[in-house]
Amino acid sequence: MSDAKQVWINGKFVPWEKATVHLMSHALSRGSAFFEVFGVHSHPGGPAAFRMAEHLDRLCKSAELLGMEMAYNKDEIAQAVRDTVKHTGLEDGYIKIMAYYSEEAFAVLVPESKLDIGIFAFPAGADLGIDINKPISACICKWRKIHPDTVPVEAKACSNYLNGFLARQDAMKRGFDVGLMLDTDGYLAEGSIEACFMFKDGVLKAPPLGRVLRSISRRSVIEAAPMIGIEVVQAPITREEFMDADEVFTSATPFKVLPVGRLEDRILADAPGQFSRKLAALMADIASGKDSRFKHWFEPL
Numbered sequence: 001m002s003d004a005k006q007v008w009i010n011g012k013f014v015p016w017e018k019a020t021v022h023l024m025s026h027a028l029s030r031g032s033a034f035f036e037v038f039g040v041h042s043h044p045g046g047p048a049a050f051r052m053a054e055h056l057d058r059l060c061k062s063a064e065l066l067g068m069e070m071a072y073n074k075d076e077i078a079q080a081v082r083d084t085v086k087h088t089g090l091e092d093g094y095i096k097i098m099a100y101y102s103e104e105a106f107a108v109l110v111p112e113s114k115l116d117i118g119i120f121a122f123p124a125g126a127d128l129g130i131d132i133n134k135p136i137s138a139c140i141c142k143w144r145k146i147h148p149d150t151v152p153v154e155a156k157a158c159s160n161y162l163n164g165f166l167a168r169q170d171a172m173k174r175g176f177d178v179g180l181m182l183d184t185d186g187y188l189a190e191g192s193i194e195a196c197f198m199f200k201d202g203v204l205k206a207p208p209l210g211r212v213l214r215s216i217s218r219r220s221v222i223e224a225a226p227m228i229g230i231e232v233v234q235a236p237i238t239r240e241e242f243m244d245a246d247e248v249f250t251s252a253t254p255f256k257v258l259p260v261g262r263l264e265d266r267i268l269a270d271a272p273g274q275f276s277r278k279l280a281a282l283m284a285d286i287a288s289g290k291d292s293r294f295k296h297w298f299e300p301l
């Protein structure tokens with residue numbers, strides 16, 4: 001029987017309201033949790049996960065970078081995802097996997113236990129906080145992206161999202177949809193929950209890896225773009241270069257190409273521009289399973 005409001009926790013399905021931790025849990029009071037989110041798409045053969053293997057690899061990489069151990073291995077988590085999709089009847093939406101120390105801890109900094117795992121199914125249409133059906137506005141926010149020498153930025157750690165929270169909060173206070181962060185050397189890094197790209201003279205440019213999350217949407221865009229003749233460059237982008245871009249878009253699991261129509265005080269009047277439009281169409285065909293060249297990116301669930 002399918003029950004959309006059930007959550008897989010450590011091998012059992014529990015009602016949504018029972019998917020809780022104590023206020024004194026290490027995860028909440030010390031910020032020791034990380035997560036993964038990926039898309040589930042309704043394909044003719046049934047629900048299919050977008051690049052699940054890469055997402056589960058990133059989940060394991062987060063654990064490794066943080067020196068934490070999960071109570072389940074990759075294969076067990078993959079099976080739990082399949083069970084969750086079946087149990088909840090998810091056809092089209094997202095899977096969110098949480099890894100967290102649920103134990104209560106007042107003074108303990110480094111627990112010896114393994115991380116609990118929770119798996120949530122979210123149907124498409126969940127509130128994403130911004131309207132992704134039209135070009136968005138973006139600013140360069142006052143906060144800088146956390147430096148990888150301070151915490152591993154390639155780990156999808158919940159505590160890293162305080163940086164993203166501040167960026168979005170700053171943007172919203174200034175009347176923008178999203179805030180994009182420069183790194184501590186002044187080069188473009190990423191948004192709170194999104195990678196960013198620019199086009200100049202038809203060439204697609206993205207900030208290099210090292211200072212940003214290894215976004216799987218970013219990687220997918222970079223791998224797919226050459227298929228429609230778009231040249232891609234991964235190189236540091238200065239603020240000046242970015243502000244002078246012909247087209248700008250952000251990219252993340254729920255929106256592979258989300259055009260920016262206002263960048264600080266610059267109006268990009270015809271957003272999405274010609275190149276972003278082509279790329280968005282390609283990514284939409286890939287997501288729906290129409291483009292057979294990318295079938296291997298999907299895993300039937």
Ligand SMILES: Cc1ncc(COP(=O)(O)O)c(C=O)c1O
Nearest residue numbers: 193194195213215216217252253
């Ligand atoms: C900081 C940050 N950058 C980029 C992304 C996009 O990553 P992905 O494409 O894997 O969803 C996210 C997504 O959560 C993120 O939090």
